[in-house]
Amino acid sequence: MKMICPKSEAALAEFVAGADGPLAVTGGGTQGVALSGARVSLCGLSGVELYEPGALTLVVQSGTPVAKIEALLAKENQQLAFEPRDMRVLIGTQGDPTIGGVFATNLSGPRRIQAGATRDSLLGVRYVDGAGQCVKNGGRVMKNVTGYDLVKLMAGSYGTLGILTEVALKVLPRPETVGTLRFVGLTPVQAVAAMSKALGSPYDVTGAAHIPGTEPVTLIRLEGFEASVQYRIAELHAVLAEFGEVHAEMGTDVWRDVRDVKPLHAASGNIWRISVKPSDAPEVLAQLEPEAAMMDWGGGLIWAALPESQDARLAVEGVAGHATLLRGDGFPRFHPESAPVAKLANRLRAKFDPRGILNPGLMR
Amino acid sequence: MEMPRPDPAVLARKAQLVSRLRTILADDAIIHDEMETRAYECDALTAYKCPPLLAVLPSTTQEVSDVLRVCHDMNVPVVPRGSGTSLAGGALPTADSVILGVARMNDVLETDYPNRVIRVQTGRTNLSVSGAVEEEEFFYAPDPSSQLACAIAGNIAMNSGGAHCLKYGVTTNNLLGVTMVLMDGTVVELGGAHLDAGGLDLLGVICGSEGQLGVVTEATLRILHKPEGARPVLIGFDSNEVAGACVSDIIKSGILPVAIEFMDRPCIRACEAFAKAGYPDCEALLIVEVEGSEAEIAFQLDKIKEIANRHNPVELREAQDADQAARIWLGRKSAFGAMGQINDYMCLDGTIPVSSLPFVLRRIGELSQKFGLEVANVFHAGDGNMHPLILFDANKPGDLETCEAFGAEILKLCVEAGGCLTGEHGVGVEKRDLMLHQYTAGDLDAQLAVKDAFDPRWLLNPAKVFPLAVTEARRVAA
Numbered sequence: 001m002k003m004i005c006p007k008s009e010a011a012l013a014e015f016v017a018g019a020d021g022p023l024a025v026t027g028g029g030t031q032g033v034a035l036s037g038a039r040v041s042l043c044g045l046s047g048v049e050l051y052e053p054g055a056l057t058l059v060v061q062s063g064t065p066v067a068k069i070e071a072l073l074a075k076e077n078q079q080l081a082f083e084p085r086d087m088r089v090l091i092g093t094q095g096d097p098t099i100g101g102v103f104a105t106n107l108s109g110p111r112r113i114q115a116g117a118t119r120d121s122l123l124g125v126r127y128v129d130g131a132g133q134c135v136k137n138g139g140r141v142m143k144n145v146t147g148y149d150l151v152k153l154m155a156g157s158y159g160t161l162g163i164l165t166e167v168a169l170k171v172l173p174r175p176e177t178v179g180t181l182r183f184v185g186l187t188p189v190q191a192v193a194a195m196s197k198a199l200g201s202p203y204d205v206t207g208a209a210h211i212p213g214t215e216p217v218t219l220i221r222l223e224g225f226e227a228s229v230q231y232r233i234a235e236l237h238a239v240l241a242e243f244g245e246v247h248a249e250m251g252t253d254v255w256r257d258v259r260d261v262k263p264l265h266a267a268s269g270n271i272w273r274i275s276v277k278p279s280d281a282p283e284v285l286a287q288l289e290p291e292a293a294m295m296d297w298g299g300g301l302i303w304a305a306l307p308e309s310q311d312a313r314l315a316v317e318g319v320a321g322h323a324t325l326l327r328g329d330g331f332p333r334f335h336p337e338s339a340p341v342a343k344l345a346n347r348l349r350a351k352f353d354p355r356g357i358l359n360p361g362l363m364r
Numbered sequence: 365m366e367m368p369r370p371d372p373a374v375l376a377r378k379a380q381l382v383s384r385l386r387t388i389l390a391d392d393a394i395i396h397d398e399m400e401t402r403a404y405e406c407d408a409l410t411a412y413k414c415p416p417l418l419a420v421l422p423s424t425t426q427e428v429s430d431v432l433r434v435c436h437d438m439n440v441p442v443v444p445r446g447s448g449t450s451l452a453g454g455a456l457p458t459a460d461s462v463i464l465g466v467a468r469m470n471d472v473l474e475t476d477y478p479n480r481v482i483r484v485q486t487g488r489t490n491l492s493v494s495g496a497v498e499e500e501e502f503f504y505a506p507d508p509s510s511q512l513a514c515a516i517a518g519n520i521a522m523n524s525g526g527a528h529c530l531k532y533g534v535t536t537n538n539l540l541g542v543t544m545v546l547m548d549g550t551v552v553e554l555g556g557a558h559l560d561a562g563g564l565d566l567l568g569v570i571c572g573s574e575g576q577l578g579v580v581t582e583a584t585l586r587i588l589h590k591p592e593g594a595r596p597v598l599i600g601f602d603s604n605e606v607a608g609a610c611v612s613d614i615i616k617s618g619i620l621p622v623a624i625e626f627m628d629r630p631c632i633r634a635c636e637a638f639a640k641a642g643y644p645d646c647e648a649l650l651i652v653e654v655e656g657s658e659a660e661i662a663f664q665l666d667k668i669k670e671i672a673n674r675h676n677p678v679e680l681r682e683a684q685d686a687d688q689a690a691r692i693w694l695g696r697k698s699a700f701g702a703m704g705q706i707n708d709y710m711c712l713d714g715t716i717p718v719s720s721l722p723f724v725l726r727r728i729g730e731l732s733q734k735f736g737l738e739v740a741n742v743f744h745a746g747d748g749n750m751h752p753l754i755l756f757d758a759n760k761p762g763d764l765e766t767c768e769a770f771g772a773e774i775l776k777l778c779v780e781a782g783g784c785l786t787g788e789h790g791v792g793v794e795k796r797d798l799m800l801h802q803y804t805a806g807d808l809d810a811q812l813a814v815k816d817a818f819d820p821r822w823l824l825n826p827a828k829v830f831p832l833a834v835t836e837a838r839r840v841a842a
Contacts, residue, residue, distance in 0.1 A: 054612030055718040055748070077618055108560070117560055119568060120537045135810045136803065141715040142747040143534060143787035145523045145572050146795075146802055147829060148811040152536065152568020161564075173618035196478040202501075202589045225618075228660045235657075277479050277557040300559045320541075322562035335562045340552045344817060345564050351813035363563065 003039040009126065009134055009165040015040070016163070017132025022360045025159040027063065027101025032091040032327060033158070035359055042100050045165055050140070053078060056171050057123065057140050062100025062164040069099055073171055081172040082118040083109025086260045090271060091327045100164040106156030107273075109259045110207040110221070113199060113297050119155035121170045127154055127162035130353025140168040153348075160359045161352040175206075175223035179233050180254060181240070182247045183218040186210070188282035191218040192299040194243045196278060199298045201239055203232040208298040209258045212285070218243075221255060258296060267292035267305030270328030272312040274302040276321035287315040334363050365412045365453075365793055368827050368839060370460035374440050378417055381438055381462075385420060388430040393468070395419040404445065404463045408510075409453040409794055411764065416443065416457035421468045425543055425551060425581040428464065432579065433549030435462055441823050442547070444575035446518030447489065449510040451711060452792025454522060454574050458827060466517045469581060472496045481540060481557045483584045486517035490524075493585060502587045505532035508788065509700070520580050523572030525788035530746035531622045531655075532588070534788065536571040541584035544570060546577075547819045557584055569814060574790055575825045577818035591655035594622065596692045597665050599672045600646035600679035604628060607648035608721040610675045611745045614652065615718075617671055619664050624746035625651040625696050628725065631740035631753070632695070638702030641695035644679040650745065651696055699742045700753070707738075707755040710767050714778030715749045715787035724781050728752060728774055735770040737763075749787035750778065776801050791829045799831055808834055 006012035016023065022037030029041075042063035050059040053076040060069060066084055073079050084102045088094065103125075108117040115121075124138030137150035154162060183194060191210035198205045198220045207221030220240075222232045233248050240246065257263070264271060269291060276284055278299030285293060290304035306312055308330050312323040322335035337345060345363075349356070382396050395401055396418040405413040417440070422428045435442050445455040445465045457463050469485035470492075476482070477500055484493055490511040493504040507526035508514055514524070520542065525534040532538070541555030554570065555561035570577055601607040611624055627635065627649045636643045643649060650672075654664040665682055672680055683689035695702075703709045716724050725741060732739045743750040752774055756767040775785045775795065779802045785795045799808060808830060815822065815838075822839045 052717065052719055054616050056615060057717065076616070106560070106565070112559060116533060116537050119565060120533060129810065133806055133810075136807050137810065139715075139782070139784045139802075141717055141749075141783045141787070143525050143529065143715050143744070143749040144784045145525075145788055145790050146784045146786050147791060147799060147808070148814050149523065149536065149568055149572045150810060150814070152565045152571075153814070155568070156565050173615075173620060176618065193478075196480075200477055200480060200502075200589055202592050225660075225663060227663060228656065231657060231659060275558045275560050275562070277476075277481075279476075279478050297559055320556035321558045324562070337563050338553065340546075340550050341554065341563065341566065344552070344566060347817035348564065348814065351817055352810070 003041050005041045005044040007044040009045065009128065012163060012165060013128045013132045013134050016128050016130070019357055022357050025163050025359055027098035027104065028065070028095040030088050030091070030093045030095045030097045031101065031105055032093045033362065035362065037360070040163070042098060042163070048072065049166065057168065058171050059140055059166065059168045060099055061166050062098065064099050065096040066099055066102060067096060074174065077174045078171045079174040080121065081111060081115035082121050083111045083259050084118065085109050089265050090261045099167055103155050103167055104157065104159050104164060110209060110255055110296055113208060113300070114204065114206040115172060119152050122151050122155050122167060123170055124168035125151050125154050125164055126166040127164050129162045130355055130358045135162065138168065142170055158359055158362050160349065160363050163358065177224065177226040177229045178251055178255070179222045179229040180249045180252045181220040181233060181236060182249060183243055184215060184245070186216055186218045186243060188212060188285050188295065190243060191216070191295065192278050192282055194218055194240055195220065195298040197240060198236055201236065203236050207255055207258065210295040210299070211263045212293055219254060219258065258294070261294060261303050263294045264292045264303055264305050269305050269307045270330065271326045272304045272306060272323050273326050274304065274312060274316060274321065274323040276300065276302065276316065276319055280319040280321065284315045284319065288312060332364070366832060367414065367458050368832065370458055374460040375417065377438060381434070381440060382418065384434050385431065388434065389420060389422060389427060393421045393423070404457060407448040407450040407453060407455040409451055409456065409792065412453055412456055412793065414457055414459055416461050416463045417459060419463035419465060421465050423468045425545065428545045428579055428581050429549045429551055431464060432545055432547055436548045436821070436823060439821070439823070441826055443825050444517070444521070444579045446487065446515030446521065447513050449514040450518060450522065450790065450792055452786070452790045452794040454518070454790050454792040454828060456793055464579060466515065466581065473582060476557065477502065479557050480587055481584050482587050483582060484516060486520065486580050486583050487515050490514050490516060490519055497587050501590045503590050504585055504587055505538055506535045516583055516585070517580055520571050520583060521573065521575045522788070522790035525749065527623045527625065527744060530624065530744070531620055536568060538586045539567065539571055539583060540586055542567060542570060542580045543582035544578040544580045547821065547824045552578065555584065574792065574829050576815055576829060577824065592657045593661060594653055594655045595661045595665065595683050596651050596653040596689055597668060597683070598679065598681040598692045599650045599652065599677045600644040601648045601675065602646055602678050604648045604725045605722040606675050607650055608718065610650065610672055612718060613671050614668055615746065617667060619654070619667055621652050621654050621746065623651070623653040624744070626743050626745035627696065627699070628741040630738060631699060631742045634702045634706060634740055635695035635699050638705055639695045639698040641691050643695050646678045651692055696742065703740060703753045703755065708758040709753045709755050710771055712750065712752045712754070712771050712774055713786045713789040714775045714783055715747070716778050716781045716783035718745065718748045720781040721745070724777060727777055731770060731773050735766055737767055737770055748783060772798060793828055796829060797831050805834070812838065
């Protein structure tokens with residue numbers, strides 16, 4: 001199928017304004033989102049506009065590959081705080097993830113519990129709306145309450161309200177050292193209790209994950225200057241003594257596996273991503289009985305591989321939260337909205353994309 | 365300050381409105397006597413005043429919903445109000461509007477330490493949220509300087525920040541869910557104790573919408589365990605440029621202080637005269653605070669001192685104990701009080717990229733000469749949020765107008781430097797007419813479209829945020 005790859009925001013705007021049918025907008029195409037319509041790729045909008053390490057800010061065009069940005073930041077010992085997940089193996093896709101795609105999907109990595117969500121790093125956007133208008137919102141400074149925050153609205157809207165062309169973001173220092181506490185054999189209930197205790201301590205935990213299975217593993221991450229990480233590992237060790245034997249590791253790569261949801265890579269069936277209150281997670285997990293699973297965010301995020309016929313949303317009924325189908329078929333991708341929320345969302349869609357041509361139907 | 369002319373039809377229906385509200389609220393929750401409505405004639409932007417038609421103080425989300433439904437039916441504008449501490453006139457009424465105050469809704473609904481969240485009614489003050497979790501050594505991170513008085517409702521409306529947001533973020537980064545009532549009375553639940561809400565990020569749009577999209581009655585907030593300790597260091601420099609370069613080098617070194625505060629010479633002198641904190645007499649002064657255990661604090665402060673020493677500071681003072689730490693903060697914390705002693709002052713709130721700091725400060729100095737008014741600068745340097753304080757004499761005819769014109773020039777300068785009009789106070793009425801300096805008409809249209817979706821008849825706080833000429837057609841059509 002033909003793919004349009006505009007080289008400038010103006011060219012994209014002109015194309016959208018003149019479009020006479022649905023547009024399938026993608027970044028690197030690594031999320032495995034099924035789209036119909038004329039394909040619009042953002043790969044022509046690539047490049048760094050501004051990088052000020054001393055101000056922790058970066059402005060890039062939306063089609064810039066994430067790998068390129070991470071390499072640039074690494075030179076200054078900085079990083080994307082929200083740890084964008086590389087979903088290619090899990091979902092079975094090819095291509096290079098782009099920064100626009102990362103913000104359009106707002107999927108945050110393990111550090112979300114400490115450094116905020118992907119959307120919390122987004123300071124400003126430029127986008128082309130469904131009528132072909134170019135719009136700017138936010139800016140490149142860290143504190144900005146000038147007018148409505150459409151930056152947040154664009155993050156996680158999967159290109160359905162507008163096509164991101166440029167993003168300004170906050171970056172953070174890359175920690176000197178990573179340390180991990182590893183518990184073996186905890187039940188989900190014990191694991192969430194241990195993670196909650198760690199996250200409720202003053203020791204600035206930046207990752208808390210649990211991988212159930214025949215030999216369950218619970219991981220707690222600390223980052224910073226080496227002496228500080230050593231100190232906090234020792235303190236947490238004492239705080240979590242009731243949870244049994246623990247191993248401390250320095251400089252481990254295990255967090256890349258957590259980030260990319262490796263425990264589910266070999267699983268068959270559908271892949272669900274479920275956001276709940278951590279204390280509700282063990283019960284939800286017990287109801288699901290997944291083939292493979294992982295809890296991230298101290299229990300607040302469940303990844304589950306389920307048979308194609310199983311509806312993960314039944315397990316979330318009665319608790320606050322929602323489930324997204326990230327791989328597979330048989331159910332809508334997004335959790336149904338309440339009637340008042342759906343009404344607001346529909347009105348917004350009608351304003352931002354009056355002809356309903358931007359990734360139509362994707363978020364319904 | 366231009367405000368829309370009150371609608372005579374609404375004024376004529378006051379008695380009818382009061383009698384309908386009496387079927388919803390207790391008598392003491394309806395304030396309609398002309399003397400008593402004066403209490404609601406302004407917020408902390410006291411230069412502008414107008415008593416509302418009446419004020420209501422509901423106690424429950426249901427009452428808020430019922431009140432809004434009646435006002436919607438009768439086409440009466442509503443101005444939501446938290447504690448009335450807005451410096452931007454966010455809660456300034458018009459004569460035909462109903463003030464909807466949430467002050468009586470101040471309960472803690474749920475405290476959940478294992479999940480690290482608290483759910484409160486939004487009339488609760490910012491500091492008392494932290495107070496409610498203090499016994500377990502937890503706190504609510506956003507700390508606007510009005511935190512003793514300001515309400516969570518207003519914090520959400522303005523997306524308030526504070527001195528410590530370099531590390532902990534502002535309100536939007538710490539808000540997980542809300543119960544909100546739309547102008548037509550519909551109650552909407554967004555988010556909750558789980559970390560990310562599904563679907564479109566409506567929560568992110570509500571936060572900072574200045575009470576124009578809905579009235580937030582309950583909020584789920586993230587709470588954190590307090591750090592083990594915190595300690596500041598004070599560093600003096602003989603130029604703003606060097607101080608700015610030092611800030612940049614500290615950030616580049618990989619240390620993330622919880623606060624980096626910057627004061628210029630006029631501010632240092634005023635604070636010293638007022639609070640006698642023992643500040644050095646120099647061009648620029650930084651207060652850098654770090655957190656952690658004793659050893660972690662010492663390690664970070666050593667690195668900061670090493671960086672500072674490369675910039676030839678005229679003074680470098682590390683707090684050795686709690687008393688010395690308090691003295692370092694004393695001057696900074698009394699900056700506004702110090703200014704108030706000398707003069708009337710207007711506090712601005714633009715943000716700039718940290719790299720443009722020397723340029724912007726130099727230019728503000730030139731503008732100060734041009735307008736003939738003194739200005740002192742104190743600001744959160746880590747995130748570029750400036751607070752220039754322009755000194756004027758309210759009793760001198762024309763001085764307020766000169767001050768406002770000077771302020772507008774400074775804010776335009778912030779935008780030119782790559783920053784924005786307001787970092788944490790909000791637009792309100794104060795910066796409404798400058799919006800077209802930061803955004804094009806098309807950019808504003810996208811924001812107006814959001815207002816259209818939430819409040820199609822433009823009844824909620826309608827005269828704020830956007831230039832009146834831009835919104836007139838919508839307000840009149842409604």
